Amino acid sequence: MKNRSWAFLAGGLLVALLLAGVVSNYASSHPDGLDSSLLKGCTVDADDNIVGGSCPAQQARDHELADSPLADYGVRGVRNSFVSTGLSGVLGVLVTFAIGAGGFWLLRRRGTTPTDGTDPTDGTNPTDDTTPTSDDVRRRADAAS
């Protein structure tokens, strides 16, 4: 892979780590769209615990892995909730990237140039002058390396 691609990858990962590691602590803690829809018919207290009525959410059961050390986006044993949430987010981003990138790398087509065969008209785009097209830029990037 080219240097520019590595830089993009590193930059993107950094953004994801910051979002999951820091910004996640400012996320809304209200029930989400699905949970709130399933709570319809029930009355809840200030902590969103069901106190009365009848609704689909009452059928919810515990998660199989509710005892997982990272369950509910916290690290068990870490008392500071800011650190706990942030750390679990960072770990999640790294694990997801490792599984995703690793898996896709194993699945990829091999022995072909990055200019993939699904794009036979690549770069021949003379009629389009409204924007610098992706193809032009890519060709330049490829040529530069």
Place this chain on the structure above:
Amino acid sequence: METLAMHISNGIIDGPVAAIFAALALAALTVCVLRGRRDLDDRLAPMAGLVAAFIFAVQMLNFPIFTAGVSGHLLGGALAAILVGPWVGALCVAVVLVVQALIFGDGGVAMLGLNITNMALLGTAAAYVLIAVLLRVLPRTRAGLAVTAFVAATLSVVVASQGFVLEYWLGGTTDLGNNLTGLAGTMAGVHLLIGIGEGLITATTVLTVAKVRPDLVYALRSLRTPAAPAVPVAGGAR
């Protein structure tokens, strides 16, 4: 912190229906692997890993919507479809859902097939159909790309939410009587608002990537080339 992501918890849908959808999801993901391999080259593979990691991160960011006490977060199907294509994109969202279910206790493991069907498969497929149409119809400008991303993302969330309604109709554990349309309406309304958030996040992210590295935006490569090959479109309209 409660389990807050928009994922189905155990007990909400009955076991047999969950199992059927697990089998369906597995079959569909296999197709995605087979078709996605054509798109996956040395450059797209790490990019797709990044897309999955980014979606995981942004799924942690529940944002409030404009009704009292309800939140939502990105699902990511539209974002993934634009950046890495529909097949690999669906796999990206599925990876996120599997990690969330197996490591973070978010979304029941027994419900994984249902969650993958709604968010990874339905959401991404709906988004890609819209992207394929809109990118051809709208002007080839940054505004055109932004509108495409916004509309596809917004509507894909509503479609995904109706996937849940279908599953609830088949195997919901509470008898709603004749009130399934009520559930459908509630879900659609709430998820339209969440979809607006999804649309804003998706459009912002896609415009940013398109500015820095337009060559990394799959939809621009595949859909904006004159006489584009029919393969991606036929795939999206599946």
